[in-house]
Amino acid sequence: DAKTTQPPSMDCAEGRAANLPCNHSTISGNEYVYWYRQIHSQGPQYIIHGLKNNETNEMASLIITEDRKSSTLILPHATLRDTAVYYCIPRGGSNYKLTFGKGTLLTVNP
Amino acid sequence: DVKVTQSSRYLVKRTGEKVFLECVQDMDHENMFWYRQDPGLGLRLIYFSYDVKMKEKGDIPEGYSVSREKKERFSLILESASTNQTSMYLCASRGRAYGYTFGSGTRLTVV
Numbered sequence: 281d282a283k284t285t286q287p288p289s290m291d292c293a294e295g296r297a298a299n300l301p302c303n304h305s306t307i308s309g310n311e312y313v314y315w316y317r318q319i320h321s322q323g324p325q326y327i328i329h330g331l332k333n334n335e336t337n338e339m340a341s342l343i344i345t346e347d348r349k350s351s352t353l354i355l356p357h358a359t360l361r362d363t364a365v366y367y368c369i370p371r372g373g374s375n376y377k378l379t380f381g382k383g384t385l386l387t388v389n390p
Numbered sequence: 391d392v393k394v395t396q397s398s399r400y401l402v403k404r405t406g407e408k409v410f411l412e413c414v415q416d417m418d419h420e421n422m423f424w425y426r427q428d429p430g431l432g433l434r435l436i437y438f439s440y441d442v443k444m445k446e447k448g449d450i451p452e453g454y455s456v457s458r459e460k461k462e463r464f465s466l467i468l469e470s471a472s473t474n475q476t477s478m479y480l481c482a483s484r485g486r487a488y489g490y491t492f493g494s495g496t497r498l499t500v501v
Contacts, residue, residue, distance in 0.1 A: 322494060322495070323394075323482070323494055323495050324480070324492045326491070376421055376423075376440055377423075377435055377438065378482075378490055379435070380425075380434075381432065383432075
């Protein structure tokens with residue numbers, strides 16, 4: 281599994297965009313980048329995933345660099361309910377497992 | 391929406407007891423997983439099952455076993471509970487689509 285590096289914590293003002301970086305320089309060609317978040321005392325929640333193209337859904341946007349060594353999750357208008365730990369997880373198609381790192385604690389401030 | 395339901399939100403058991411944690415999913419998913427989560431250690435995979443009656447060890451299987459007799463149900467068994475198994479236990483399922491769906495977790499305290 282590719283190793284990931286994420287900042288341990290970040291702050292964001294409510295209503296502003298939150299940009300969460302992830303370094304995954306050892307990612308292999310068939311590994312997708314998945315993003316999950318975990319709100320306190322709840323199970324992790326799927327946000328978005330991508331291989332090499334940028335992706336957008338109703339929750340977030342995912343920007344993957346051309347060399348695929350890093351990505352950024354963007355929450356366009358953060359709300360207080362977006363306060364959570366965000367995990368960036370590379371995973372290959374044939375690999376059943378999700379391996380969680382320490383993630384980034386995003387705190388959205390009023 | 392896929393639902394993954396864990397039978398108990400909180401459990402308190404005594405050392406040495408046999409403990410069953412139950413997980414049920416309602417979307418006919420093939421893959422199911424059990425994780426535990428501890429402060430400072432994050433989520434760690436205990437066991438997973440890729441089909442009925444099939445199971446594989448995860449990263450920390452010692453002291454645990456699992457059962458998957460029906461596709462929708464995946465049970466985690468602590469054969470003889472110990473205090474170091476006090477933790478938050480999370481079940482997840484995954485179908486042919488990409489996302490994993492997690493349950494709300496069971497906070498187990500072994501006294």
